[in-house]
Amino acid sequence: MAVTGIERNYNAYESAYAAQKNGTMQKNAPGQAEGKESHVITSTVELKTSTPGKTRTEQIQTGYRNVNDYSKYLQDKYSYMNTGTASMQGVPTTVSVSSAFLKKCMDDPEKATYLEENLAAIPDCVSHAISHSIGTLTSISIQIDANGNISMMSVGTNDPDGKIARENARRKAKEQKENEEKLEKKRAEKKEQEERLAKKRAERKAEGKDLQSHEIVVVGNDAWDLTEKMIAAMKNPDSEARSETAGLDLKI
Numbered sequence: 397m398a399v400t401g402i403e404r405n406y407n408a409y410e411s412a413y414a415a416q417k418n419g420t421m422q423k424n425a426p427g428q429a430e431g432k433e434s435h436v437i438t439s440t441v442e443l444k445t446s447t448p449g450k451t452r453t454e455q456i457q458t459g460y461r462n463v464n465d466y467s468k469y470l471q472d473k474y475s476y477m478n479t480g481t482a483s484m485q486g487v488p489t490t491v492s493v494s495s496a497f498l499k500k501c502m503d504d505p506e507k508a509t510y511l512e513e514n515l516a517a518i519p520d521c522v523s524h525a526i527s528h529s530i531g532t533l534t535s536i537s538i539q540i541d542a543n544g545n546i547s548m549m550s551v552g553t554n555d556p557d558g559k560i561a562r563e564n565a566r567r568k569a570k571e572q573k574e575n576e577e578k579l580e581k582k583r584a585e586k587k588e589q590e591e592r593l594a595k596k597r598a599e600r601k602a603e604g605k606d607l608q609s610h611e612i613v614v615v616g617n618d619a620w621d622l623t624e625k626m627i628a629a630m631k632n633p634d635s636e637a638r639s640e641t642a643g644l645d646l647k648i
Contacts, residue, residue, distance in 0.1 A: 435459045439505050440617060443513040446520040454516070458508045463495050466502035474515040484522040486568030489536045491518055496542035507544065514546060525550060532564065 437459040442451040460466035467478060476482040476491045483489070493511070501507040518538060526533055531554040539547045614625045 435461060437505075438619070439509075441505075441509045443509070443516060446517060446524070454512065456505070456508050456512050458501070458503050458505050460502045463498045463502060466498055467495075470498075470512075470515065473512075474518070476518065477515060483567045483571045484519060484536070485526050486564035486566070486571070487522065487526055487533050487536055488567075489522055489538070491515070491538045493540045494542045497540055497544055500542075500544075510544060511540070514540070521548075530554075 436457050438455050438457050440453060440455050443454045444450075445452055457469055460469065470477055470493075471479065474491075476484070476489065477493055478491070481488045481490050493515075497507075497511070501511045521538075522536055525536065529550070529552055531552045533550055533552045535551045537549045541547070612626055612629045614622045614629065616622050616625075
């Protein structure tokens with residue numbers, strides 16, 4: 397059995413992201429009361445990747461009022477965080493982040509950038525560990541403590557009869573099948589929605605109430621500004637605002 401531990405201190409990252417504060421406060425729609433989401437800030441940052449020297453652009457959110465809401469946001473992006481054991485490449489893997497560190501990150505863009513950078517890297521890290529391990533890995537555990545230090549532990553065996561390797565392969569196949577079933581379900585739901593919409597249009601046409609179908613897409617990095625542009629295009633679809641199209645769909 398092999399066990400390895402790796403720790404990385406957050407302080408090395410703090411200065412690297414000191415300038416990454418491109419956040420834009422999300423605004424409430426006209427007439428909407430101030431709610432808990434009114435303080436959430438979306439920031440566009442550059443995250444390091446598993447390829448040395450290569451970064452990727454990502455949008456992160458901070459400004460949450462409590463750890464529970466912040467955790468839900470993160471779990472929507474990183475389903476393996478604080479959700480027990482997940483299967484990665486067929487190997488049971490757990491990813492735990494201290495609630496104390498989540499509290500520090502939820503309104504600090506620099507710490508939040510550090511956290512999301514590492515959470516996003518975990519699947520590639522696990523895959524790399526599995527492909528370069530000696531013997532067969534039986535489990536991997538990753539923990540981020542209250543100060544942002546990361547500890548990784550792997551447990552493995554030489555697996556002489558191949559039993560564990562076969563079990564990992566079985567889990568991996570099951571995981572792939574479940575993902576395919578989820579994708580197929582989404583396709584079926586989309587098809588059903590399209591059929592309902594087509595039926596509704598046919599009924600309106602038969603009643604003499606047929607409406608034109610508009611597809612309006614606006615592109616940018618400010619959700620509130622994009623909403624205003626989309627509304628303008630909806631009111632006058634033949635205007636110049638319609639030329640700023642390509643991602644949000646509006647079908648009537």
